[in-house]
Amino acid sequence: MSTVKTYEKMNRKLKSGKAVVLTAEEVSEMAKTLSPEEIVEKVDVVTTATFGAMCSSGAIINFGHANPPIRMEKIRLNGVPCYEGLAAVDSYIGATACDPERPEYGGAHVIQDLLEGKDVELEAWAKGTDCYPRKHIKTKININTINEFTLFNPRNAYQNYNVAVNTTSNIKHTYMGTLLPNLRNATYSTSGELSPLINDPEFKTIGLGTRIFLGGTQGFVVWPGTQFHTTRPKNEFGVPVTNAATIAVMGNLKEMSAEYLQAAYYEKYGVSLFVGIGIPIPVLNADIAKRVSINNSQIETSVLDYGTVGTPKLGQVTYEELQSGSIKVKGKKIRTAPVSSLSKARKIADELKKWLLDGAFEVSQPVQMFPQNTSLNGLKETEADND
Amino acid sequence: MIKKRYILNFPPDSGDKAFTYHLVKDYDIRINILKAEVFPGKSGSLLLELQGKKENIEKGVEYIQSHKIVCESLDKRIHFQSEKCIDCGNCTAVCFAGALTMDKQSWNLNFNKEKCVVCELCIPACPLKLFRIDFQ
Numbered sequence: 477m478s479t480v481k482t483y484e485k486m487n488r489k490l491k492s493g494k495a496v497v498l499t500a501e502e503v504s505e506m507a508k509t510l511s512p513e514e515i516v517e518k519v520d521v522v523t524t525a526t527f528g529a530m531c532s533s534g535a536i537i538n539f540g541h542a543n544p545p546i547r548m549e550k551i552r553l554n555g556v557p558c559y560e561g562l563a564a565v566d567s568y569i570g571a572t573a574c575d576p577e578r579p580e581y582g583g584a585h586v587i588q589d590l591l592e593g594k595d596v597e598l599e600a601w602a603k604g605t606d607c608y609p610r611k612h613i614k615t616k617i618n619i620n621t622i623n624e625f626t627l628f629n630p631r632n633a634y635q636n637y638n639v640a641v642n643t644t645s646n647i648k649h650t651y652m653g654t655l656l657p658n659l660r661n662a663t664y665s666t667s668g669e670l671s672p673l674i675n676d677p678e679f680k681t682i683g684l685g686t687r688i689f690l691g692g693t694q695g696f697v698v699w700p701g702t703q704f705h706t707t708r709p710k711n712e713f714g715v716p717v718t719n720a721a722t723i724a725v726m727g728n729l730k731e732m733s734a735e736y737l738q739a740a741y742y743e744k745y746g747v748s749l750f751v752g753i754g755i756p757i758p759v760l761n762a763d764i765a766k767r768v769s770i771n772n773s774q775i776e777t778s779v780l781d782y783g784t785v786g787t788p789k790l791g792q793v794t795y796e797e798l799q800s801g802s803i804k805v806k807g808k809k810i811r812t813a814p815v816s817s818l819s820k821a822r823k824i825a826d827e828l829k830k831w832l833l834d835g836a837f838e839v840s841q842p843v844q845m846f847p848q849n850t851s852l853n854g855l856k857e858t859e860a861d862n863d
Numbered sequence: 864m865i866k867k868r869y870i871l872n873f874p875p876d877s878g879d880k881a882f883t884y885h886l887v888k889d890y891d892i893r894i895n896i897l898k899a900e901v902f903p904g905k906s907g908s909l910l911l912e913l914q915g916k917k918e919n920i921e922k923g924v925e926y927i928q929s930h931k932i933v934c935e936s937l938d939k940r941i942h943f944q945s946e947k948c949i950d951c952g953n954c955t956a957v958c959f960a961g962a963l964t965m966d967k968q969s970w971n972l973n974f975n976k977e978k979c980v981v982c983e984l985c986i987p988a989c990p991l992k993l994f995r996i997d998f999q
Contacts, residue, residue, distance in 0.1 A: 527949070529990065580992075653953045654988040661956045738949055740990035748990070750949060801967070813956035817949050818970040 479516045480761050483841040486520055490835055495520040497832045499825040500670045500757075500768055507769030515765040521832055521839060522768040524672040525689070525754040525824035528665055528816030529651065529740050532631035532702060533749045534570040535587050535729055538623040539598060541565055542615075547608035548600035553586045553617075555597075564608055568628070571739075571749035582747030584739035587627075590619050591734050625729040627691060627737075631701040633753050635673030635721040636777055637665040639793060639812075641805060644783035649744035653815045655782055662779065662803055662810045667821040668772045668795035672755040673721055675768045677714050679706075681757050683842025688725065689754030689828045692736040694837065695727025697755075700846045707851050713774040714767070717792060721846075725753065736824065752820060754828035758839045772796040779805050866914045868897070868937035868977060870998060871927065873907040882927055883911075890923040891915055897980045900999065908999045910937065910981050938976040942995040948972055949991065957984035 489495040496519050498506065503522050506515060539548075541564070551558040551567050555575045559568040574582035589596050595616040604611045619625060640652035641662045648655040653663045666674070676682050686697040701722025708716040736752030759765050772795035780787040793803045798812050831837035871882075886892045892915040901907035913920050927934045950971050954963045962978035963985060965971070979996075986994045 529951075649987075653956045654984065656957060656959070660959070663953075663956050738991065741992065742990055743987035750951070750990075799967070811956075811959075814952035814965065814970070815956070817951045819950045822970070 478513055478762050481516070481520070481758070482760075483758060483839060486758050486760075487838045489520055490832055490838065493833070493835060495832065497521045497523065497756075497829045499822070499829060500524045500675050501822070501825070503768050504669045504771040507771070512762040512766035512769060515769060516759050516762045519759050519765070522675065522757045522759060523754055523825040523828040523832070524670055524675045524757060524768075525752070525821040525828065526633055526667045526671055526816060527736070527750060527752045527820035527824060528667075529742075529748040530629060530632045530751045531572050531651065531748045533627070533629040533751055534568055534573075534583060535590075536624060536626040536628050537567050537569060539565040539567070539617060540621065540623050542610065542613055544610045545608050546600060546610035546613050547602050547605055548613075549603060550601040552599045553596050554581070554589065556581070556583055556586050558583075560600075572747050574747055579746060580741045582739070582741070584747050584749035587729070587749065588734060588737060588739040590617075590622075590625065591729060591732060591737060593619055619730060626726060627695070627729045627732065628698075628724075628726045629751060630724050631703060631722045632725050632751055633672050633701070633723050633755075634666070634719050635677065636671070636716050636775070637719045638787075639664045639777055639779040639798065639803070640782045641779055641790065641810060642783035643781045643790075646783070648783050649742065650782050651742055651745050651748065652782060653813070654743065657783075659805060659808055659810050662798075662805070662812045663815045664777065664795075664798045664812060665814070665816045666777075666795075667816060667818050668775055668799065669770055670818070670821050670825060672753060673723070674715055674770065674775055676755075676757050676764070677710070677716065677767060679721070679846045680764055680767075681760065681842070682723070682755060683845045685840055685843040686755065687838060687840040688756075689752070689824055689831070690725055690727035690732070691729070691752055692733030693727055693731035695725055697723045697842075698726045699724040700850075703852055704846070704850050705852050706846075706848055711774075711776050713770055715770065715775050717776045718778045736820075750817070752824050754824040756828060756832060756837070756839050772799060779803070864914065865917050865920065866912060866977075867920060868910060868912045868979070869924065869934050870937055870940050870981075871909040871911060872933040872999065873901070873909075874931055875905050880930065882930070882932070885926065886913070886923045890919045890926070892919055892923050898982075898998070906999070910998070937979060937981070940997045941976050941979060942997075943974060944993040945972075945974070947991060947993055951990065954985040954989050954994070957982075957988045
């Protein structure tokens with residue numbers, strides 16, 4: 477009978493220091509000589525990780541009440557607009573938010589400045605009410621003066637992502653980096669066999685409440701990410717061959733480290749935030765062992781033309797080919813470059829492994845599993861509104 | 864024989880002298896002009912690759928400098944804040960000269976400044992804005 481492990485047993489083993497924890501790259505190497513049935517006997521937890529730009533990120537901030545108090549109805553942090561449609565001194569600052577006059581400094585930079593302990597200028601306006609009489613405030617805040625400072629990212633850690641190329645004769649500035657004309661480069665974004673959702677493609681262990689590494693501290697998966705798509709075409713190894721599912725994550729920014737969160741500005745595109753995420757996958761049975769054994773030659777993704785409207789698909793390649801330095805598209809050899817950091821992802825996978833081995837981090841059984849068979853709506857435009 | 868890249872900055876009144884001719888003729892230096900921005904009557908900048916005997920290149924550089932031309936080795940003009948680099952790879956996507964590459968084992972960024980042709984594409988391509996090149 478094949479081995480089946482429980483979360484409880486696994487956590488006891490982690491606490492006693494007897495658990496075997498490997499990174500997803502290490503287990504892929506092990507799988508060259510061992511079967512999934514042998515791996516489930518030997519390995520308890522596999523760590524996965526990614527460190528890439530994730531635009532759908534941001535922070536919930538509670539500023540605390542001033543005296544006299546203000547019900548903030550327009551809020552700026554270092555000039556960057558923040559959401560004002562919550563209670564008096566609650567706000568959400570999106571990573572991509574910016575003042576159009578200063579597009580290279582945005583919400584991600586404000587988050588990083590606060591994280592690094594820097595002072596940030598808060599300015600807010602209000603109409604004044606009986607209970608909140610104040611109409612304007614301008615002051616300095618920092619990580620110690622604010623109350624809650626919570627990272628809440630509605631869509632992170634995409635399960636696979638497309639390769640971007642450009643067939644036009646003009647340079648294209650995109651969130652996938654600078655794409656040279658006439659297919660002169662190709663960029664790709666996931667950490668391949670180390671990527672979290674590629675190692676658990678059917679969400680057998682990752683779900684609501686999964687404890688994760690987030691920005692250098694413990695965080696949680698709190699919901700399926702936006703654009704959660706589970707019915708994309710999959711290859712023979714069960715991996716979607718384009719961007720598919722995502723996760724929403726949350727964690728305490730006051731405990732995070734600037735080493736694992738990094739603000740970024742993409743020329744003629746805008747601001748984004750590099751987010752470090754690591755997810756432990758408990759090897760509960762042989763099926764999960766088989767999934768985490770996947771290697772870069774088995775993970776495929778689609779090559780899309782970002783220069784043409786509708787981003788037509790030009791081909792399909794493996795991560796082994798992408799990491800070799802060049803791919804062939806339409807018979808042409810194209811130089812490849814990553815746009816997410818594999819070296820940082822490895823650092824995160826190693827750090828999470830250390831936490832698990834030290835007994836400082838438990839694997840958690842999801843409170844609820846994520847939905848299956850989901851797909852996406854496009855945005856339809858009604859005729860009447862476009863007249 | 865050595866090969867080294869230099870950036871030359873010409874003051875407005877030096878544009879009509881045949882410096883490259885003298886470098887070849889008098890100092891036996893092979894010259895490869897990799898980038899040039901010359902505005903007659905104003906200033907001009909050149910990126911040159913000089914190949915020759917070490918002592919000849921040193922003398923050639925002294926000759927150029929004696930004519931009020933600023934001549935500095937390329938690596939002194941390239942500023943890269945490596946300690947802040949996250950090794951994302953965005954700069955390697957645009958570096959067709961092969962100066963910026965990813966190490967295939969560690970996946971850390973390698974920067975071989977001697978291969979730089981000062982196309983300056985890495986400056987906007989870096990999402991952390993860690994590059995600065997003083998060409999002019």
